[in-house]
Amino acid sequence: MNPNRKKLPRPRIQRAFMGWFSQNRTRFTVPVRLIKITAEEIVLTFPQHPDCLSAGLSRQSLNVSVDYEGICWDLLISLDSYPTLLPGMGYRCDSHVDIAKIWPTRDAVWQDMLFEPFLEWVNKRLANSSCVSLHGRPGESTWARLSHMDNQSPDPTSLWHILPFQ
Numbered sequence: 205m206n207p208n209r210k211k212l213p214r215p216r217i218q219r220a221f222m223g224w225f226s227q228n229r230t231r232f233t234v235p236v237r238l239i240k241i242t243a244e245e246i247v248l249t250f251p252q253h254p255d256c257l258s259a260g261l262s263r264q265s266l267n268v269s270v271d272y273e274g275i276c277w278d279l280l281i282s283l284d285s286y287p288t289l290l291p292g293m294g295y296r297c298d299s300h301v302d303i304a305k306i307w308p309t310r311d312a313v314w315q316d317m318l319f320e321p322f323l324e325w326v327n328k329r330l331a332n333s334s335c336v337s338l339h340g341r342p343g344e345s346t347w348a349r350l351s352h353m354d355n356q357s358p359d360p361t362s363l364w365h366i367l368p369f370q
Contacts, residue, residue, distance in 0.1 A: 270348040278348035285317040
C-alpha cells in the first residue's frame with residue numbers, strides 16, 4: 205500500500221455488510237463474489253451466472269440488476285432501508301412505515317431489511333432458476349425475469365433474449 209495514499213473511511217453500511225457477509229457467506233446456496241468496494245458502493249457478482257447479473261449495495265439500498273450490452277434491463281430485486289434514530293428507543297426503518305418494529309442498532313435494521321432478504325432471494329429465486337430472460341425493446345421498455353429454460357414467457361413476442369445459467 206502506498207504510504208502517501210490516505211485510506212478513505214467507508215460508510216457504516218459497508219462495514220456492517222462486510223461483517224455480516226464474512227459470517228454468513230456459507231449460507232448462500234449460490235456462490236457470491238465481492239468484486240469491488242468504492243466509497244459509493246459494494247458490487248457483488250454470481251460466478252456461475254451470466255456477467256449481466258450483479259448486486260450493488262449503496263448507502264440506502266441493495267439491488268440486483270440485469271445489465272446487458274450496456275443497457276440496464278431491470279432490477280430483479282430492489283431493497284431499501286432508511287434507519288431513523290428514535291432517541292431512547294432505537295431505530296425504525298422509514299422505508300417500511302408499515303412495520304412497527306424498533307431495532308437496537310442501524311446494523312440490525314440493515315440486516316433485517318437488506319442483507320437477510322438478499323440472502324433469501326439468492327437462495328430461493330436465483331438458486332431455483334436456470335436462465336434470465338430479457339423482454340421488451342432496447343431504447344423503449346425493457347424488463348427481465350428469472351425463469352427456467354422450459355418455462356418461458358406466455359407472450360413470445362416480448363421475448364428479446366435468453367441467457368442460460370451454467
